[in-house]
Amino acid sequence: MFKCYIASPFFNESQLNTVKLIEKSLDNAGIKYFSPRSKGILIEMTEEERKNKFKQIYQSNIKQMDKSFIMIANIDDRDLGTATEIGWFGKSSKPIFSYSGNDYQINIMMREMVLCHNTNINNLITNIQEFQNNEELTIFDELTKDVT
Numbered sequence: 001m002f003k004c005y006i007a008s009p010f011f012n013e014s015q016l017n018t019v020k021l022i023e024k025s026l027d028n029a030g031i032k033y034f035s036p037r038s039k040g041i042l043i044e045m046t047e048e049e050r051k052n053k054f055k056q057i058y059q060s061n062i063k064q065m066d067k068s069f070i071m072i073a074n075i076d077d078r079d080l081g082t083a084t085e086i087g088w089f090g091k092s093s094k095p096i097f098s099y100s101g102n103d104y105q106i107n108i109m110m111r112e113m114v115l116c117h118n119t120n121i122n123n124l125i126t127n128i129q130e131f132q133n134n135e136e137l138t139i140f141d142e143l144t145k146d147v148t
Helices: 013-029 047-067 080-091 108-113 121-132
Strands: 004-007 070-074 096-099 116-118
Touching (some): 004 013, 070 080, 070 121, 080 108, 096 121
């Protein structure tokens, strides 16, 4: 079954709202996904809980990336965990759809890794649906701005 992995920071209210928007949009489109925030939000855990969960969360995320067919990478706030997930997933040559609700653009390295970059949630969902249906992607947001 087609499944999407959501790589995204969710450590403050704005980031949490963005990942919830992505999840809701995927739900509305009937696209199955795994969102790491479903495994617990680290900032809400005690120090001891975090220490006990790090390895489990890491292993779960790796397993879910390996089981997923595509990735949505929310690049807002340039989160190191999301960057690590993008690198891991990109090594598999599986399609990555980058997203920024804050108009972040991608650099040359990201441009070569992602199938398309989206700054509009509706375009993101349309592109995933077209990819699912083996159609040519018709909506692309700006890909040319180098932010290095």
